[in-house]
Structure formats: structure tokens, C-alpha cells
Amino acid sequence: MFEPLMILIAAAFLFAGFVKGVIGLGLPTVAMGLLAVTMPPSQAIAIVIVPAIVTNIWQTFVGPYLADIIRRLWPLMAGTVIGIWLNAGMLTGPYARYGTIVLGALLVIYAIVGLSRFSFKVARKHEKWVGGIVGLITGLVSAATGVQVIPSMPFMQAIGMEKDELVQALGVFFTVATLALAFSLTSVGLLSAATALPGAIAMAAAFAGMFIGQAVRSRMHPDAFRRWFLIAMIFLGLYLVGSTIAKLA
Secondary structure (H helix, E strand, O other): OOHHHHHHHHHHHHHHHHHHHHHOOOHHHHHHHHHOOOOOHHHHHHHHHHHHHHHHHHHHOOOOOHHHHHHHHHHHHHHHHHHHHHOOOOOOOOOHHHHHHHHHHHHHHHHHHHHHOOOOOOOHHHHHHHHHHHHHHHHHHHHHHOOOOOOHHHHHHHOOOOHHHHHHHHHHHHHHHHHHHHHHHHHOOOOOHHHHHHHHHHHHHHHHHHHHHHHHHOOOOHHHHHHHHHHHHHHHHHHHHHHHHHHHO
């Protein structure tokens, strides 16, 4: 890999880490979206996966809710692992070239849902079977795009978790999902020694961005930043879809 690409990786993860530092999530989603402008999703996720795992493990153990989260979310996590296993190889298969289109569409959906503040509730007695289905769909999508926020994040919001518990739950879920994805990537040869240097640069930049974002959080209203960030994600998603369709035409 040549130096300009390393600079691009560092810049993408610096910004993605900054976003996570300010609003508590979004590192893989932002990094995948930015990197997909210059590389296929299969190459991007191989770089994203290790920083995502490390930052999510850190988030997993920040809070006292771990046991309750595992008890409530195990069907969601199990379904996700199964979905990733069922769809393993999608990033390198004959339909891999359409991955950028799906990724772009997911970014747009993710942003629109966030901007609309659309919400629904799942009753406690139904959250396990609904969680299993949501997890399965999330796993299938994740194996094809590397993104795990749709439909898992709306579901976690719908089951009525408190703010601090939700932040820790996102860390737990994304840790399990990214570990499952890492095994899938290794089995198809995408995660190898060749990704070590880009991954190390990405991790350092991500943590630097997170510390900057956490510092800014105390001075900037998170809701205002979140709104403009989601608007930017819509434009990025539309660009990825449009540019990829143009190449395929």
C-alpha cells in the first residue's frame, strides 16, 4: 500500500473516532462509508474490523449493566452470529461488486431514521423472539456490507434501555458482531498480515479521534453535531450508490 492511502485511512479513522467520541457510536459505519469511496467494501472492512473490536471491547466494560445486557440481548447476538455465518463469503462472491450500493443505501436509511427520530416499542415479553429475527437480518446485512447498525440499533432503542445502559449494550453487541465478522473474514482470506499496518494506523487514529471527540462533547451540543453528521451521511450514501451504479452501467 502506498503512502497517500495510509493518509486517507488515518484521516477516515480520525474523523470516525471523533464521531464516536462525540455521540458514542458510528465508528465502523463512518469509516466504512469514507473508505468505500476509494476501495471495495471487502478491503475496507478488513481495515475497519480490528479498531472496531478494540474500541467496542473498551465500551463493553464501561458500566454496571453487563449481566442484564447479556440476559436481554443474547437472542439478538446469537441471530447476528448465525446471519454472518450463513452469508459468509458475500464480500468476495459474485455479488461483491454490489456491496457498495447496499452500503450506500444503508447509510441513507441509517441517517433518515436518525433524523426522523422514528421510534417504536417492543414489549418485554416479545423482545427475545423479535431480537432473534432482528439479529439474523443484521448478520446477513453485516456479512455483505460490514455495517451492523440496521436493524439492530433501532431494536435496542425500542426495548426501552436507559441511555447509559444503551451505550454499554451497543458496545457488547458490536463486540460480538465484529468478532463473528472477523472469523468470517479470516475464513475467506480477507483478514491477513497484509492488513496489519493499515489496521494499526487506523486504530491509533481512531483512539486519537475519540479523545478529541470526548473533549469536544463537553463544549458542543451533541444533538447539533449528530444532526449535521447524519445529513452528511445521506450525501455520502447517495454518492456511493450513484458512483457505483455509474461504474456498473
